[in-house]
Amino acid sequence: MHSHARITGLVLILLITSMMSVSATETKDDGIPLIHVTGSGTIKATPDRVQIELTVVTKNPDVKAAQKENARKMETVMSALRDPSKGNLTGREIGTTSYYISEVYYPDDTLKAKYGDNITIYQVSNTISIETEKIDRVGDLIDLAVAAGANSVSSLQFTLSQQKTAELRKEALAIAVKKAQADAETVMAAMGKSLGDVHEVTVDESYQPPVYYNQDSRSVQMAAGAPSTPIEPGSVEVTARVTTGYRIL
Incomplete structure (x- = not known):
């Protein structure tokens, strides 16, 4: 019995999803005003x-x-x-x-x-x-x-194989960081203020391998x-x- 499995070539599609959550707060320790922004990066790929x-x-x-x-x-x-x-x-x-x-x-x-x-x-x-x-x-x-x-x-x-998943997650993280920074800059510009250095970064660890x-x-x-x-x-x-x-x- 012969079969032809139609398999598409590996195509990566970058989807930048704006899941923005913005808040301006002051820290309790040094009183420095902060803006917290959440960025999301998604990469779509053909399974391997x-x-x-x-x-x-x-x-x-x-x-x-x-x-x-x-x-x-x-x-x-x-x-x-x-x-x-x-x-x-x-x-x-x-x-x-x-x-x-x-x-x-x-x-x-x-x-x-x-x-x-x-x-x-x-x-x-x-x-x-x-x-x-x-x-x-x-x-x-x-x-x-x-x-x-x-x-x-x-x-x-x-x-995706573990190796491919790890590679793509690194790319998705880079996109998420850039998206968060871009959103923060946009908000600060609209408020007539300037964006300072990064005070803290939290990575969402609730990660599930794609299936x-x-x-x-x-x-x-x-x-x-x-x-x-x-x-x-x-x-x-x-x-x-x-x-x-x-x-x-």
Whole structure:
């Protein structure tokens, strides 16, 4: 099965968001009047890392038979993904995340026709997670896993690697600082006063790594022989905020 994953090139879009909070206050220690300004800088970027969760689901009135079938299918999936000539994933890029057994309380018509109406059917679900920076191969990896026996894409998340996130956050912080300074200068000019030196700077530490969820690809039941899987990663944002206190001259 062949797939062409449509992946856009890395494009950085600088978005300077003015989230301005201005107040003139006097410090308690030296009585120097200050102006506090909050600046925000945001950088939008194409993700360079992806996490895919794939699940193998098997159902059978005999729980051991369901487990055995599931283990066989999952081994085929894992082998295909690790095969250098196919998935070419390393041990660090793939691993099991969950495994559970449950009863099927509302069997569909196919299960009823196969096993009858008045029989307990068990479902075995085994989920693996792929975490890789091979963004351009997302569609191929999904198709490969489905062809090997995976029948559900449980989750598809695009994000940035730690290194890329750190680089972009530095840029966002620089933008936030410049924005805060520009806003402070504008306010002081309008008041007929001058902006002094920086008295204090506070960086917003409530930072969360950016994650983009491909909603069209989550919880989608897959089947071998389906059309190839084009994947568009969209974009993620890295935002930084600083609050700067300037002396008023």
